[in-house]
Amino acid sequence: MKIAYLGIDLLLPVFDALIKENCEIIKIFTCPTDNKTEFNIKTISTAKSLNIPYTLKRITKYDLEELKNMGCQLIVCAAYYFKAPVCSDIPMVNFHPSFLPLGRGAWPMPVIILKKLEFGGITIHKMAEDFDTGDILLREKFLISSGETLESYMQKVYDRIPGMVHKLITQLPSLLKNALKQEGGEYWRMPEEKDWTVTSDMDADYADTILRAFYGYECIYRNNVKRFEIIKGRVVKSDVKDKPLPVNGGYIQAQYVKEL
Numbered sequence: 001m002k003i004a005y006l007g008i009d010l011l012l013p014v015f016d017a018l019i020k021e022n023c024e025i026i027k028i029f030t031c032p033t034d035n036k037t038e039f040n041i042k043t044i045s046t047a048k049s050l051n052i053p054y055t056l057k058r059i060t061k062y063d064l065e066e067l068k069n070m071g072c073q074l075i076v077c078a079a080y081y082f083k084a085p086v087c088s089d090i091p092m093v094n095f096h097p098s099f100l101p102l103g104r105g106a107w108p109m110p111v112i113i114l115k116k117l118e119f120g121g122i123t124i125h126k127m128a129e130d131f132d133t134g135d136i137l138l139r140e141k142f143l144i145s146s147g148e149t150l151e152s153y154m155q156k157v158y159d160r161i162p163g164m165v166h167k168l169i170t171q172l173p174s175l176l177k178n179a180l181k182q183e184g185g186e187y188w189r190m191p192e193e194k195d196w197t198v199t200s201d202m203d204a205d206y207a208d209t210i211l212r213a214f215y216g217y218e219c220i221y222r223n224n225v226k227r228f229e230i231i232k233g234r235v236v237k238s239d240v241k242d243k244p245l246p247v248n249g250g251y252i253q254a255q256y257v258k259e260l
Contacts, residue, residue, distance in 0.1 A: 001021075001023045001024065001073050001074060001169060001172075002023075002024045002026050002070070002071050002072050002073045002074075003018060003023045003024065003025055003026065003072065003073065003074045003075070003076055004025070004026055004027050004028075004029070004067050004072050004074075004075045004076070005018065005025050005027075005028045005029070005075075005076050005078070006028075006029045006030075006059060006075065006076065006077040006078070006080040006084060007028075007029075007030065007043065007076075007077060007078035007079045007080050008030055008031055008033055008038060008039065008040045008043055008079050008080070008081070009033075009038075009039040009040055009041065009042045009043055009079075010038065010039075010078075010079035010154075011078035011079040011095055011097075011157075011161075012042050012043060012046075012078075013158045013161045013162070014076065014078035014095050014161055014165060015028075015043065015046065015078070017161055017162045017165035017166070018076065018165060018169070019050075020162070021165060021166060021169045021170075023169060025050070025052050026052070026053075026067070026070055026071075026072060027052065027053045027054070027055075027067065027070075028043065028047045028052055028053070028054035028055075029054070029055055029057075029058075029059045029063070029080065030043045030044065030047075030054060030055070030056060030080075031056060031080065031081040031082065032056050037216065037217045037218060037231070040056075058082040059082065059084050059085070060085065061085045061087070064085060064087045064089070064090065067090060068087075068089050068090055072090050073090070073091070074090065074091050074092075074093070074172065075090055075091070075092040075093070075127075076093055076094075076095070077092065077093065077094040077095070077127060078094070078095040079095075083131070084127065086127050086128060086129055091126070091172070091176055092126065092127040093124050093125065093126060093127060093134075093137060093168070094124070094125055094126075094127050094132070094134070095122065095123075095124055095161070095164075096108075096122070096123045096124075096125060096132055097109050097120075097121075097122050097153075097154070097157050098112065098120060098121055098122070098123065099119060099120065099121025099122075099123060099139055099140075099141045100121075100123040100125060100132060100136060100139060100182060100185065101132075101133075101182040101183065101184055101185020101186070102185055102186055103185075103186065103188055104131060104132035104133065104185060104186065104187040104188065105131065105132065105187050105188040105189065105190065106131075106190050107188075107190055107191055108188055109150055109153050109154065109213075110150055110191055110195070110196075110213040110214050111188045111191065111213075112144065112153070113144070113148055113149075113150065113153065113209065113212055113213035114195070114209060114210070114213045116144075116209070117144055118143065118144060119141050119142060119143055119144055120141070120142055120144055120153055120156065120157075121139055121140055121141040121142060122139065122140055122157045122160055122161070122164065123136055123138070123139040124136070124137045124138040124139070124164060124168060125137060125139075125179075125182075126176070126179055131187070132187075133182055134179075134182070135179035135180060135181050135182065136179060136180040136181075136182060137168065137175040137176065137179050138164050138167055138168065138175065140160045140164065142156045142160070147212070148212060149212040149213075149215035149216075150212070150213060150214060150215040150216055150217070151215050151216050191214075193220060195210070195214075196210060196213075196214045196217070196218070196219045196220060197210075197219070197220040197221075197222060198210055198211065198219060198220065198221050198222070198233075198247065198252070199221075199222050199223070199247075200221075200222070200223035200224070200245075200246055200247060200248075201247075201248055202247050202248060203247070203248050203249060204235050204237055204247050204248060204249035204250040205235075205249075207235050207247040207248075207250075207252070208234060208235035208250075211230075211233045211234055211235065211252070212234070215232055215233075215234075216231065216232060217231065218230070218231055219231070219233060220260075221233075221245050221252060223246075226259060226260075227259070227260040228245065228257055228258065228259050228260060229256075229257070229258045229260055230245070230252065230254040230256060230257050230258075231254060231255060231256035232254055232255040232256065233245075233252045233253065233254030233255075233257075234252070234253060234254075235247060235250045235251070235252055236250050236251055236252075236253055237249055237250040238250050238251060244257075245257070
C-alpha cells in the first residue's frame with residue numbers, strides 16, 4: 001500500500017509499524033521542532049536511510065493532488081503540528097492519543113493526568129475539517145495508574161500501536177465503511193504555562209501531579225524570588241529544610257534544572 005506520512009518523533013512507532021506491514025512510504029511531511037522536548041531527528045534520519053522524500057513545509061492542497069497522481073492510497077497523520085487540508089480522493093486518518101470523543105485537542109495527554117481520569121486511550125479516526133472530529137475507525141482504552149506520568153502514558157500508547165496499525169492496513173476498506181460517528185465528547189484547550197507551573201507554597205501531591213502530567217517537557221518552578229525551568233521532575237515528600245525547590249510537604253528532584 002502506498003502511503004504518505006505526516007508526523008514527528010512523538011508517534012514514530014506508527015511509522016515503524018507501517019514499515020513492518022510492508023507499506024511503501026512515498027513521502028514524509030514532518031515539522032520543525034526544538035529537538036529538546038519535541039523531536040523530528042528520528043523521523044528525518046529514517047527518511048534518509050530509506051531514501052524517502054521528506055519536507056518540513058506544511059502540507060498543502062497542491063501536495064494532496066501530487067500524492068494522488070503518485071498513486072497514494074492512504075495518508076496517515078501521527079503527531080503533526082500543522083492542520084492538514086482534507087480531501088475526499090485519498091483516505092486520510094489520524095492517530096490521536098486519547099479515547100475519542102473525549103479529549104479532542106492538540107495535547108490531551110497531560111490534561112488526562114491533571115484531571116485524574118480513570119482511563120486514557122488511543123484512537124484512529126478519519127481526518128475532518130474540524131480537529132479530531134472525524135469518524136472513528138479503531139480505538140483502545142487503558143487504565144491510568146495513580147502514579148502515571150506523561151512518559152508512562154505514552155508507553156501504553158506505543159504498546160498498542162503495532163496491533164492497531166496491522167488492523168488498519170489489513171482491514172482498511174471495512175474500517176472506513178463501518179467507521180463510527182463521534183457523538184458528544186469534549187475539546188480541551190492547549191495547556192499553557194500556568195498549567196505547568198509549580199510554586200513553593202503548592203501542596204506536594206498537587207505539585208507532583210503537575211510534574212507527572214508534563215514529565216519530559218519543561219515545567220516552571222517559582223518562589224517569591226526566582227524562577228526555574230525543570231524537566232523530568234518529581235516531588236519527594238520530606239522535611240524541606242535546606243532542600244532545593246521546596247513545596248508544601250516536600251521538594252522537587254529533577255534531571256534538568258535551569259534558573260531563568
